[in-house]
Amino acid sequence: MSIAKKAGQLGLLAVAMFGFGFALVPLYDVFCDITGLNGKTDNTAAVAAQGVNEHRQITVEFITYQSAGLRGEFTPSVQRLSVHPGEMHRVDFTVTNPGVSGQVLRAIPSVSPGRAAAYLRKTECFCFQEQPLDGRATAVMPMTFYVDEALPADIEVFTLSYTLYDISEQVAAQGGNDGGQNG
Template sequence: MAHGNKIAVRLGLLAVAMFGFGFALVPLYDVFCDITGLNGKTATSAAVESRLVDQQRLVTVEFVTYQSSGLQGDFTPSVRRLQVRPGEMHQVDFTVSNPGSDARVLRAIPSVSPGLAAGYLRKTECFCFQEQPIAARAEAVMPMRFYVDQALPADIEVFTLSYTLYDISEQAAAGS
């Protein structure tokens, strides 16, 4: 009987340790991504700072949009590619439509490829910073203002900013 109790205690401790590891995994992943620049996560805000425009350099920024499965309507950028000079402010508008008969709450998750470029993309305004409500049978134009930091490594001449749009209406209603 004592041997059975030892095994039960060990299994219980193992289950607690696995739960603790799983609980700690998300913040550890965020720290890992911040340190390494992997996963292309962009900062959630950017301070507007005095900056000079690099007139000698052009960087191509590509814009790609995706929608989660089951989400109806269109989600498109006003341009697919834009050549920018580091330090120069730009705005790209993204249009989203909701052809359904119910209002929706949407959330856009950004990603940058290559991931290293994410650390040099400075967004001063972005629809991805907050939830986006959209009425039934409506269309909305959502702006994103940004500049590319002059410190972007010279070997990065092209990078892609992609957004995946999710319907979070149920979560938003539950949080109200």
């Protein structure tokens, strides 16, 4: 086999590997959506529940994290909440930006155990879109939700966590939001 043919095959293999690596992220997202694994929640608004099951009670815990380098505070208004399936609840999350320049923030939700994510219905959430925050500002970001009655009976407690990221540089690179500096 000639060197040119081998080099061509290796080049084709490298391109195929790059393409496969590039496709892994959307494939992983589809896999998580189908199986409910990894605690990923749906990032679209759900419709309101039709009824409340007052005979069952579930505990929802709330945890917040900030990505490395993000200053300020990010906290839920409550640490845990006892809910009935179908019952609407609102939890406010407060974020502060102690810096002088604005930021654009993005919250990524996760649910543990992961299979509970398929039964968390958010009708309003700050995680649905990026959140601009002016310098030296505080914002209250609401999240309204209910737990679907079809939540498996063996799940009595689950945790909803949010990790907050500063995406100002990515937004600026895309020519988007001005980072909250003008309003």
